[in-house]
Amino acid sequence: xxxxxxxxxxxxxxxxxxxxxxxLSDHFLEVSSRRIPKVPVLRGxxxxxxxxxxxxxxxxxxxxxxxxxxxxxxxxxxxxxxVKKGESLRDTVETISAMGVDAIxxxxxxxxxxxxxxxxxxxxxxxxxxxAHEHPTQSLADCYTITQKLGDVSGKRIVIVxxxxxxxxxxxxxxxxxxxxxxxxxxxxxxxLPPSMADWPVDVxxxxxxxxxxxxxxxxxxxxxxxxxxxxxxxxxxxTNQYGLTIERxxxxxxxxxxxxPGPMNRGVEVSGEVPEIQNAVITNQVENGVIxxxxxxxxxxxxxxxxxxxxxEDNND
Ligand code: NCD
Numbered sequence: 278x279x280x281x282x283x284x285x286x287x288x289x290x291x292x293x294x295x296x297x298x299x300x301l302s303d304h305f306l307e308v309s310s311r312r313i314p315k316v317p318v319l320r321g322x323x324x325x326x327x328x329x330x331x332x333x334x335x336x337x338x339x340x341x342x343x344x345x346x347x348x349x350x351x352x353x354x355x356x357x358x359x360v361k362k363g364e365s366l367r368d369t370v371e372t373i374s375a376m377g378v379d380a381i382x383x384x385x386x387x388x389x390x391x392x393x394x395x396x397x398x399x400x401x402x403x404x405x406x407x408x409a410h411e412h413p414t415q416s417l418a419d420c421y422t423i424t425q426k427l428g429d430v431s432g433k434r435i436v437i438v439x440x441x442x443x444x445x446x447x448x449x450x451x452x453x454x455x456x457x458x459x460x461x462x463x464x465x466x467x468x469x470l471p472p473s474m475a476d477w478p479v480d481v482x483x484x485x486x487x488x489x490x491x492x493x494x495x496x497x498x499x500x501x502x503x504x505x506x507x508x509x510x511x512x513x514x515x516x517t518n519q520y521g522l523t524i525e526r527x528x529x530x531x532x533x534x535x536x537x538x539p540g541p542m543n544r545g546v547e548v549s550g551e552v553p554e555i556q557n558a559v560i561t562n563q564v565e566n567g568v569i570x571x572x573x574x575x576x577x578x579x580x581x582x583x584x585x586x587x588x589x590x591e592d593n594n595d
Contacts, residue, residue, distance in 0.1 A: 282395075282401050282402075282578070283391070283395065283401055283402040283403070283578075284401075284402075284403050284404065284413050284414070284574060284577075284578065285391035285392055285402055285403075285404045285407075285411070285413070286391075286404060286410075286411040286413055286449065286452075287411065287413050287416060287449050287452040287453050287456070288452070289413070290413070291456070292456040292457065294577075295417065295420060295453055295456060295457065296457075297577065298417050298570060298573045298574060298577055299417070299420060299421055299424060299570075299573075301573035301576060301577060301585055302417075302421050302566070302569050302570050302572075302573040304573075304585040304586070304588060305345075305569050305570075305572040305573050305576070306569050308345065308572070308588060309345065309568070309569060309572070311590065313590055314345050315344070315345050315346075315347060315590065315591070316345065316346060316347065316588050316589065316590055316591070317346075317347045317590075317591050318346050318347070318576055318580050318582075318583055318588055319343070319346040319347055319348035319575060319576070319579055319580065320347045320348075321349075322348045322349070322379045322380070322579050323348065323349045323350070323351060323377060323378050323379050324339075324343050324348050324349070324350050324351070324378070324379065324380045324381075324382065324575070325350070325351040325353060325373050325378045325380070325381050325382070325400075326339065326340070326350065326351070326352055326353055326382050327353050327369070327370070327373070327381055327382065327383040327384070327385075328353070328354070328355065328382075328383075328384045328405070329355050329360075329383075329384060329385045329386060330384045330385060330386050330406065332384055332405065332406070333540075333541065334539075334540050334541075334564055334567055335384065335405045335406065335412075335414070335415065335567070336384075336405070338564070338567040338568045338571050339382050339403075339405065339414075339571050341568045341571075342568050342569075342571035342572040342574075342575055343575060345568075345572055346572055346575055346576065346580075347591075348379075348575065348579075351373065351376070351378065353369075353373065366385075366390070366393070367397050370394055370397040370398050371397050371398070373398070374397065374398035374399070374400060378398070378400045379400055379401065379579055380400050380401040380402070380403060380575065380578060380579055381394060381398065381400045381401070381402055381403070382403045382405050383402065383403070383404060383405060383407075384404075384405040384406045384407070385406075385407055385408070386407075386408055387407065387408055388407050388408035388409065388410040389407060389408075389410065390407050391403075391404040391407055391411075401578045401579065403574065403578070406445050407445065408445065408504070409442070409443045409444060409445050409448070409501075409504055410445050410448060411445050411448055411449045412445040412446050412448075412449050412539075413449050413453075414567070414570060414571055414574055415446050415449065415450075415539050415567070416446065416449035416450045416452075416453045417453070417570040417573075417574065418563055418566045418567040418569075418570045418571075419446075419450055419453075419496075419537060419539070419563060420453050420454070420457060421566045421569065421570050422535075422537065422559055422562050422563050422566045423435075423494055423535070423537075425562065425566070426535050426559055426562070427493060427494070427533070427535065430453075430454060430457035430458065430459050431457055431458030431459065432458060432459070433454075433459045433460075433493040433494055434459070434460055434462065434491050434492055434493050434494070435450075435454050435459050435460070435461050435462070435492070435493065435494040435496060436461075436462045436463075436464060436482070436488045436489070436491070436492040436494065436495050436496065437450065437451070437461065437462070437463050437464070437496045437498065438463075438464040438465065438485065438488070438495065438496065438497055438498065438520060438522070438547070439464075439465060439469065439497055439498030439499065439500065439520060439547050440465065440469045440498050440499065440500045440501050440505075440509075441463055441465050441469060441470055441471065441498065442465075442468075442469050442470055442471050442509075443469075443501040443504035443505060444498050444501065446498065446539045447463075447498060450496065451477060451478070451479060455478045455479075459494075460480075461478065461479045461480075462479060462480045462481070462482050462488055462491075462492075463479050463480070463481050463482070464481075464482050464483075464484075464485050464488045464520065465481075465520065466509070466510060466516070466519070466520070468509040468510065469509055469510070485519060485520055485526070486526065486529055489526060489527075489529040489530055490529050490530075490531075492530065492531075492534055493531070493533070493534055493535070494534065494535055494537060495522070495530065495534060495535070495536050495537070496537045496538070497522055497536065497537065497538045497542075497547050497548055498538075498539070498547065499538075499539075499540075499541060499542065499543055499546075499547060500513070500516070500543060500546055500547060513546055516546070517545070517546055517547075517549075520547065521546060521547055521548065521549060522536065522547065522548045522549065522552050523549045523552070524549060524551055524552060524555070527552055527555060527557065530557055534557055535557055535558070535559045536552065536553075536555070536557045536558040536559065536560070537558075537559055537560065537563060538553070538558075538560045538563075539563065540560065540563075540564065542560070
């Protein structure tokens, strides 16, 4: 497969590309388990972070992935940059580009921004979240976690619960999960489902308890108030009663099923306080795998010269 130049959405990868990243991730899992988890595969490459929206996991895991691959990074913070003085997205990208950059990781509240950037730069573009549209690297971390825990994504029943309407994680995951052969069901109040799902390859299940019983993967989403313009649920308490995962409800899960959440969690809303600590929960694994798959993503886009099996530490003794 010829490498795509960008990972702006799951369609930039397609099924083959996703599988390639998941296979590469196995190599980077091994690299990450070394005494010194740092390899010189991206030495001389420069990455820039362009985060116009808050982030903890995504930004830190890209940072860590880049360091493990020995890339140089340029940190750009909207709150302390010339964006505050009114500099446009285009001028910001052209400025960063003029300094020499091989890839730009961008998060923005507006849908489609990652698709605009190639007009202004030759750098590879990686989408770290555009509005409620896509978040492909979270989805890759999730596919990798499911494969690790359940052996395969194919053939699994994946139930996604919560604020699907505003979730870029749900959009990327529905594409990736179904491309890999899973069947996806959605559970949400009608106000938190998108107005039209005509071309979405999903089922909608009304009753949460029914859906839990059939789930191999129960995927919880945060209520994304920052993207809601009006009150979409009568009250948070009522929402939690119907759609929150309590310990009691988690007992309806099959023994081997897993509980996932992309973070940040709102404990007490979509998930009750103790659930993230129960055995079925793999939320911490998702975070760990976030670093691994982002190493694979960066290598996939920018790595050259070394095949994954030849990746050695600099001093060749680890
Ligand atoms: C998500 C995001 O920002 O899209 N978090 C993440 O990147 N892991 C989900 C969210 O904000 O609820």
